[in-house]
Amino acid sequence: MKKSLKWVPTLLASITLMTFLASCGGDSTTEKPPEKSPAATTEKSPAATTEKSPAATTEKSESPKSSPASESQGLTIEKVVLGKKNKTTDKIDPVTSGTFKKGDVVALVLINAGKFKKGEDGNHKFDMDMEVADGKGKVLGKKEGLLGAGGNITLPKDIAESPYGSIDTAVTKLESGDYTIKLTIYDKIGKGRATESKTFKLE
Numbered sequence: 001m002k003k004s005l006k007w008v009p010t011l012l013a014s015i016t017l018m019t020f021l022a023s024c025g026g027d028s029t030t031e032k033p034p035e036k037s038p039a040a041t042t043e044k045s046p047a048a049t050t051e052k053s054p055a056a057t058t059e060k061s062e063s064p065k066s067s068p069a070s071e072s073q074g075l076t077i078e079k080v081v082l083g084k085k086n087k088t089t090d091k092i093d094p095v096t097s098g099t100f101k102k103g104d105v106v107a108l109v110l111i112n113a114g115k116f117k118k119g120e121d122g123n124h125k126f127d128m129d130m131e132v133a134d135g136k137g138k139v140l141g142k143k144e145g146l147l148g149a150g151g152n153i154t155l156p157k158d159i160a161e162s163p164y165g166s167i168d169t170a171v172t173k174l175e176s177g178d179y180t181i182k183l184t185i186y187d188k189i190g191k192g193r194a195t196e197s198k199t200f201k202l203e
Contacts, residue, residue: 032079054104074187074192080114082181085166092164096149099201106200107166114159120137124158125188127151130165135178139165151188160185169202176202 053114072078083092092107100106115125128146133139146165165183182197 038069047136062086070194070196072194074190075113075116075187075194077110077185077194077196080196080198081111082200083107083109083164095200098199099203101203102174102176104202105166105168106168106181106202107164107196108183108196109144109162109164110160110185110194110196111162112159112181113163113185113194114155114157116155116158116160116187116192118158119189120155121153124155125152127186127188129162129184129186130166130167131182132167133180133182137180140174141172141178159174174202178202 043052070080075197080096081094082096083094084100084107085091086093092109116126118124126147128148128151129144131139131142143165147163158194163183165181167181178201180197180199182195184193184195186193
């Protein structure tokens with residue numbers, strides 16, 4: 001029987017990149033982004049809000065599994081990271097092992113996506129689609145237009161710092177096994193797009 005997936009609100013988050021990348025083995029000299037960015041909900045009203053982004057903490061783990069190849073047409077993404085929502089701090093913590101437990105909120109974060117083209121009004125217009133598939137490649141759920149109005153903003157240096165999509169495994173009641181989470185981010189003005197995905201294990 002096909003499961004109905006519960007999509008957690010997708011945020012255009014202002015992650016402290018220097019902290020996040022360092023904890024994931026990235027370049028600790030990465031420029032710190034502005035403190036705030038808009039967030040968007042994936043269900044009901046897509047109205048944008050402003051929310052402080054999750055900072056990341058380091059988690060010791062084994063090397064992640066290889067993930068499906070990325071695709072890019074006109075947009076580039078500096079780094080792609082799996083993470084989970086910390087229910088105590090309400091922040092996203094990186095999970096380099098790619099292994100999660102039932103009940104975790106699994107997130108796929110795109111670090112420094114761009115560059116996006118500005119419109120005549122000086123704003124950028126972009127959005128994201130998300131897909132989750134099981135270990136056999138069967139698509140369990142899709143969601144298009146995650147950002148909605150939250151993707152109509154002005155981006156510093158034409159770069160989206162850390163947009164991400166996430167899925168609540170507690171609500172979806174997924175069985176133990178391997179799953180792939182995929183995000184496609186696209187420029188509504190410049191028409192560029194990029195797709196990234198990672199496989200994670202649910203214990």
